[in-house]
Amino acid sequence: MEQIKNYLSRFLKLNKILLLSSCEEFVLLKKWLGDNHKAEIIYETMEEISCADDIDAVIFDYGRGQELLLKQEISCGYYIGRMKKEEDCFGLWEQLRRRGKTIYIEKDKGLSFEEITADRPKSEILFWEKGECDTELSVIIPVYNVAEYLPDCIKSLTAWQAPYVEFLFINDGSSDYSAAIIEECRQQDQRIRLINKENGGCASARNRGLEEAKGRYVGFVDSDDVIHETMLEKLFSRALLGGYEVSYCGYSELYEKTAPIPVKNDCLAFPYTEGTWRPDKVWLLAIKTRVAIWRCLYKKEFLKKENIVFREELQRFDDLPFRTEVFFKAKSAVCIPEYLYYYRLGRPGQDVSCRDKRLFVHFPIFEILDKMTDQLQDGKRRDLLQIIKIHTHGYALSKMEKKYRREYSRLAGKQLDRNMGYFRTLCLILMYTGKSHIGWYTAMKLKGKILTDKKG
Amino acid sequence: MITFIIPAYQAEETLKRTIDSVLCQNSGCWKMILINDGSTDSTADICSWYHNRYPEKITYISQENQGLGHARNVGIGLVKSEYMCFLDSDDWLMPDFVEKVTFYGKNYSPEVIFTLPVIWHEGSNTVRDWYDKQLFECLFPEDGTVIVPEKNPEIYTMEVNACRKILAADFVKKTGFFFPEGIKWEDVYPHFFLLSQCKAVLGIKSAGFYYRIGSTDQITASKGRDRLDILPIFEQLLNYIEEENRQALRFPAMRIFVRFSIWCIRMTEGELRRELVQRLTEFFRRVPKSYFRILQKEIKNKYSKADRRQYALFLLAIRYRAVGWIFYDYFYEEAAEKLVKKVLKAKERVS
Numbered sequence: 001m002e003q004i005k006n007y008l009s010r011f012l013k014l015n016k017i018l019l020l021s022s023c024e025e026f027v028l029l030k031k032w033l034g035d036n037h038k039a040e041i042i043y044e045t046m047e048e049i050s051c052a053d054d055i056d057a058v059i060f061d062y063g064r065g066q067e068l069l070l071k072q073e074i075s076c077g078y079y080i081g082r083m084k085k086e087e088d089c090f091g092l093w094e095q096l097r098r099r100g101k102t103i104y105i106e107k108d109k110g111l112s113f114e115e116i117t118a119d120r121p122k123s124e125i126l127f128w129e130k131g132e133c134d135t136e137l138s139v140i141i142p143v144y145n146v147a148e149y150l151p152d153c154i155k156s157l158t159a160w161q162a163p164y165v166e167f168l169f170i171n172d173g174s175s176d177y178s179a180a181i182i183e184e185c186r187q188q189d190q191r192i193r194l195i196n197k198e199n200g201g202c203a204s205a206r207n208r209g210l211e212e213a214k215g216r217y218v219g220f221v222d223s224d225d226v227i228h229e230t231m232l233e234k235l236f237s238r239a240l241l242g243g244y245e246v247s248y249c250g251y252s253e254l255y256e257k258t259a260p261i262p263v264k265n266d267c268l269a270f271p272y273t274e275g276t277w278r279p280d281k282v283w284l285l286a287i288k289t290r291v292a293i294w295r296c297l298y299k300k301e302f303l304k305k306e307n308i309v310f311r312e313e314l315q316r317f318d319d320l321p322f323r324t325e326v327f328f329k330a331k332s333a334v335c336i337p338e339y340l341y342y343y344r345l346g347r348p349g350q351d352v353s354c355r356d357k358r359l360f361v362h363f364p365i366f367e368i369l370d371k372m373t374d375q376l377q378d379g380k381r382r383d384l385l386q387i388i389k390i391h392t393h394g395y396a397l398s399k400m401e402k403k404y405r406r407e408y409s410r411l412a413g414k415q416l417d418r419n420m421g422y423f424r425t426l427c428l429i430l431m432y433t434g435k436s437h438i439g440w441y442t443a444m445k446l447k448g449k450i451l452t453d454k455k456g
Numbered sequence: 457m458i459t460f461i462i463p464a465y466q467a468e469e470t471l472k473r474t475i476d477s478v479l480c481q482n483s484g485c486w487k488m489i490l491i492n493d494g495s496t497d498s499t500a501d502i503c504s505w506y507h508n509r510y511p512e513k514i515t516y517i518s519q520e521n522q523g524l525g526h527a528r529n530v531g532i533g534l535v536k537s538e539y540m541c542f543l544d545s546d547d548w549l550m551p552d553f554v555e556k557v558t559f560y561g562k563n564y565s566p567e568v569i570f571t572l573p574v575i576w577h578e579g580s581n582t583v584r585d586w587y588d589k590q591l592f593e594c595l596f597p598e599d600g601t602v603i604v605p606e607k608n609p610e611i612y613t614m615e616v617n618a619c620r621k622i623l624a625a626d627f628v629k630k631t632g633f634f635f636p637e638g639i640k641w642e643d644v645y646p647h648f649f650l651l652s653q654c655k656a657v658l659g660i661k662s663a664g665f666y667y668r669i670g671s672t673d674q675i676t677a678s679k680g681r682d683r684l685d686i687l688p689i690f691e692q693l694l695n696y697i698e699e700e701n702r703q704a705l706r707f708p709a710m711r712i713f714v715r716f717s718i719w720c721i722r723m724t725e726g727e728l729r730r731e732l733v734q735r736l737t738e739f740f741r742r743v744p745k746s747y748f749r750i751l752q753k754e755i756k757n758k759y760s761k762a763d764r765r766q767y768a769l770f771l772l773a774i775r776y777r778a779v780g781w782i783f784y785d786y787f788y789e790e791a792a793e794k795l796v797k798k799v800l801k802a803k804e805r806v807s
Binding site for chain 1: 574579
């Protein structure tokens with residue numbers, strides 16, 4: 001009730017308010033409204049609502065009034081109310097969004113009294129104001145010569161029937177018949193948009209998509225992958241309830257012949273499952289999660305404000321700086337602990353499987369990230385970046401062909417020394433990742449040669 | 457009658473909501489002084505628009521940027537009503553604020569009135585309890601409870617926020633009170649000064665304002681050199697207590713010193729952090745020993761284990777230069793805290 005009073009005290013231009021409950025708190029609310037608002041208050045406890053004309057705002061309660069609200073088709077500008085944990089808040093929002101301009105629902109998290117702390121409020125707010133256009137969510141799919149996998153992808157995306165989604169296919173100058181497949185699907189599904197552009201790489205396609213996106217939230221799906229049909233709905237509804245800047249779920253690796261294998265070393269735990277607004281917790285996600293930007297939804301306003309885009313100057317792995325920047329600058333994140341995205345592996349020509357000189361792209365990537373963290377002026381995030389460096393370089397060295405290793409480890413050593421020395425890095429490794437990386441890091445520090453022999 | 461003093465600096469996004477919340481009060485017993493503190497955005501336009509619309513109610517002053525403390529002092533000089541209340545340009549009042557304050561002010565005529573604000577987190581849109589709600593409800597169980605600060609020294613440990621105090625104009629004139637100028641943290645010293653000067657405090661727990669947090673452009677979130685302003689404020693407070701010899705203030709003041717120091721160190725980075733720690737060390741050397749003793753005694757009785765550990769570590773580090781370096785970096789501090797935790801656990805196991 002505190003939340004609703006807080007919301008009501010922000011503006012006082014309501015003339016006629018309809019209350020749809022008779023519980024004790026609503027009697028008090030009626031008195032409070034009568035004392036403080038110069039509005040006419042109608043108070044309904046009956047089965048049928050008798051005076052439903054010219055109402056400015058409706059205030060509903062747990063489990064009450066909602067069906068009545070939908071059945072009687074009361075239309076007004078403001079829908080305000082509260083709901084219990086088990087009630088379907090998102091379903092109600094889907095119904096009301098067509099009628100009202102503003103929806104404000106307080107949803108109880110169902111926490112016990114002891115669990116509530118300053119960082120863990122007892123309820124979340126679904127606060128929605130009608131935007132200029134009807135689109136709420138934009139899904140951006142860069143397409144480049146994937147005609148073989150495209151039909152599966154489109155089918156899994158469009159399985160969710162919500163009208164407020166748009167699917168933005170950015171054709172990055174494909175030479176096969178990918179564009180024709182999308183065009184065909186567009187005839188059947190109006191939500192699909194196709195944008196053709198000259199070939200410029202995955203990053204440029206995604207950036208183009210960001211420019212064109214109309215939705216409040218954006219997501220990126222790769223055109224050769226498949227998603228669970230509920231993924232978008234779950235991510236979007238979770239992000240909307242509480243206004244989170246990033247929402248993410250787990251993913252599975254998909255091979256040609258075997259069943260999907262869920263990726264386990266990826267953080268899907270508390271407090272992210274409940275949603276957190278503590279920035280330091282969100283920063284930690286940059287080292288706790290895998291680089292997998294396509295299983296997330298991002299608030300577009302946030303990306304725009306922080307000016308986060310994909311780096312087109314990089315040849316590949318442009319998702320690593322994007323992921324890091326997002327989690328370093330976001331204030332809130334929420335996670336759905338289910339594996340809903342299927343990431344196709346074992347496809348010929350994938351960057352993930354490269355073992356040669358292409359891995360040297362990590363150096364310009366970390367130069368960019370170093371500059372970004374310098375601007376943030378924050379020691380903790382600089383340390384986390386060091387951990388990301390350790391992770392990435394360790395991974396690259398273990399994969400790389402032998403003949404490149406010496407050169408790579410020389411450059412990696414130089415880059416790791418940029419922000420801090422050996423002792424501190426060692427402490428950080430012990431604190432955040434466990435012992436596994438100490439070996440190669442120490443060896444590299446001592447002499448590049450030893451490392452190349454040991455790793456092989 | 458109550459006068460709201462609203463200093464505004466680069467507040468075009470939030471100022472309207474603040475002024476509207478005063479205009480929409482269900483009691484008309486108020487006046488407002490808007491002070492534009494040299495904003496370069498449209499704050500001035502917003503102020504003059506409201507001033508032209510309600511010329512009898514709203515006074516508007518525009519000045520060059522001189523800081524929040526100075527702007528508030530200018531406001532104090534212009535107050536003609538019985539009571540005055542400071543309001544920041546990003547907070548807003550509950551609709552029955554003026555009505556309640558006028559009612560209790562008339563019946564009891566106290567020198568200082570405390571209200572209980574509510575925290576509003578901007579990003580998630582949720583409201584949270586004010587930091588010291590428990591203590592407030594303990595001290596003021598009902599609206600209109602009157603307390604004598606001399607007999608209830610706990611009142612000094614309340615949050616120092618200046619906006620939550622409504623001051624009687626006579627009282628302010630009599631004590632010659634003004635805010636420290638030109639530096640940040642201007643709320644700390646006035647809190648102690650006002651409470652120690654006044655005879656009685658009245659609390660209204662059902663009245664208050666919404667205090668915005670979670671935004672990066674707040675004073676408390678800044679990262680620049682103004683962190684060091686905390687030191688002159690501490691000095692001023694320490695000198696005041698020593699000169700006037702106010703025994704009751706020693707514990708709350710010491711508590712504030714430690715809490716703000718820890719918070720301040722945590723929020724600062726790099727070279728500045730080192731400087732801050734060094735200067736704080738110097739300051740704490742000047743603090744008489746009795747302060748430390750009182751604090752240690754009080755923490756033993758009242759605080760939770762985690763708090764106790766944190767305080768103990770801080771006091772140790774700040775008194776001995778050899779240990780002080782752990783505060784140069786958040787990382788060493790965390791490691792030290794873990795170490796202390798382990799040692800204490802081992803000690804417990806042995807005993």
